[in-house]
Amino acid sequence: MNTPTLESHFLSLTHYLQNFSYLWKPVPFYHLIENQPLSWAENNPDLTDFLKALSNSDIQHLTNDSNHLRNALHKFIPGLAAINETIQLLENPLPVPHTHFTPDKFSHTHIPGRKWEQTLAFSQSLPEVDSPILDWCSGKGHLAGLLFQRFQQPVQCLEYDEILCRQGNELAEKKQQSLEFIHHDVMNPLPDNVNANASFYTALHACGDLHRQAVETCIHHHAPGIAFSPCCFHKINTDFYRPFSQLAKDSFSPSNSAPFWLTRKDLHLAVQQTVTAGKREKIARRREKVYRFALRQWCHQQSIPEREENTLCQKKMSKKLFNQSFPEFIASIFQNETTLLDLNARLHNNNPQLWPSALREGVRNYRWNERAELVRKCFSRPLEAWLILDRALRLEEAGLNVSVGTFCRYQATPRNFMIMAMQAGK
Ligand SMILES: C[S@@+](CC[C@H](N)C(=O)[O-])C[C@H]1O[C@@H](n2cnc3c(N)ncnc32)[C@H](O)[C@@H]1O
Numbered sequence: 202m203n204t205p206t207l208e209s210h211f212l213s214l215t216h217y218l219q220n221f222s223y224l225w226k227p228v229p230f231y232h233l234i235e236n237q238p239l240s241w242a243e244n245n246p247d248l249t250d251f252l253k254a255l256s257n258s259d260i261q262h263l264t265n266d267s268n269h270l271r272n273a274l275h276k277f278i279p280g281l282a283a284i285n286e287t288i289q290l291l292e293n294p295l296p297v298p299h300t301h302f303t304p305d306k307f308s309h310t311h312i313p314g315r316k317w318e319q320t321l322a323f324s325q326s327l328p329e330v331d332s333p334i335l336d337w338c339s340g341k342g343h344l345a346g347l348l349f350q351r352f353q354q355p356v357q358c359l360e361y362d363e364i365l366c367r368q369g370n371e372l373a374e375k376k377q378q379s380l381e382f383i384h385h386d387v388m389n390p391l392p393d394n395v396n397a398n399a400s401f402y403t404a405l406h407a408c409g410d411l412h413r414q415a416v417e418t419c420i421h422h423h424a425p426g427i428a429f430s431p432c433c434f435h436k437i438n439t440d441f442y443r444p445f446s447q448l449a450k451d452s453f454s455p456s457n458s459a460p461f462w463l464t465r466k467d468l469h470l471a472v473q474q475t476v477t478a479g480k481r482e483k484i485a486r487r488r489e490k491v492y493r494f495a496l497r498q499w500c501h502q503q504s505i506p507e508r509e510e511n512t513l514c515q516k517k518m519s520k521k522l523f524n525q526s527f528p529e530f531i532a533s534i535f536q537n538e539t540t541l542l543d544l545n546a547r548l549h550n551n552n553p554q555l556w557p558s559a560l561r562e563g564v565r566n567y568r569w570n571e572r573a574e575l576v577r578k579c580f581s582r583p584l585e586a587w588l589i590l591d592r593a594l595r596l597e598e599a600g601l602n603v604s605v606g607t608f609c610r611y612q613a614t615p616r617n618f619m620i621m622a623m624q625a626g627k
Contacts, residue, residue: 211590219461225580229573248277252572297605322609335400337415338407342369349378361386369427397422406431420599426623432616435468446594471585474615491525495563596622
């Protein structure tokens, strides 16, 4: 058997994501709010029955463990088991370097728990670095400080928030660390004082276009290497995803018999898993969805035309609106709604006896939405892995030696993939 390569992993994930796009591209919330059926649910009654029978604690459990989720659904969606196998090969922690690094005991002051765990793990996962370091989108320089301690190399920090640069400078002076904060927007050409050719690049949780810029700059300057953990893949300035690697470009090409493409909206799925949402945030999110579904039902009861109903139910609304009772919510919407005057007029016919049934329908739709979302969630980590491999392949195609793995446990951050690329011979 051939040893799996980044390329073979990438091609099998492309195949699965392409084949199953009818399961993960449609967002159940938008379908339900517009009263559009989900075709996979209609064509797969066994899966639908299984999902509908799940309790709230089942949902919680399955949402928290995507591996387990794919195992639970694989009898309805053949292929999920093979996806799990492919993913597992990337989920391995990166090999820990021979020299173990323990920072001094004051390093974690000012850094909250999980952030500290991620930052420390990132700094410990790097191999020996014997060149200056360029930390991309450094924030206050928490990572940069650890890298300085570990490698005793000067670190330049690129950061566009002036306050963070100032705070970072103050902290570094206090700790007598050689960190240089450069107030700079990384989307612009680098200033002359940046050591772009000779530095090893690092980027912990830099968003879409920002880490793309780091990768391309590192390649352009033939820098010694880069280690980064991408996040917020959807934060890009184009509506469609621009592939990094030639292999991905080929799979996107219209001349491909089954072209694979991604919109900015699709990319949201890759970062959908969070471990950071607190209880209050979860309750607020639930209430917002229930109210939106209930609003749809309420509009329906008032015979409001479907087009107006769709616009209204998906409209951007202040979070404060959802902190009220449902009747107060309805009343404030129509008070604030100046463009849909017709609706205002119809509010006079508003019958309070219909509120409870609208709300009941809202809860019913919410329950189904939660269950239908599980199908989409099966593909969240595979899509993230695909995006990681696209970046890794770009670096490999440029001649660097690349490894991919995790740098910390998933509970510390779901964005725990790291791509490490070293210039051959450096
Ligand atoms: C998610 S934070 C990561 C910070 C740091 N690497 C860490 O892990 O603590 C992203 C950082 O990128 C900075 N940033 C965003 N856009 C930027 C840009 N165009 N140029 C430079 N820095 C930017 C933000 O101010 C923020 O500090």
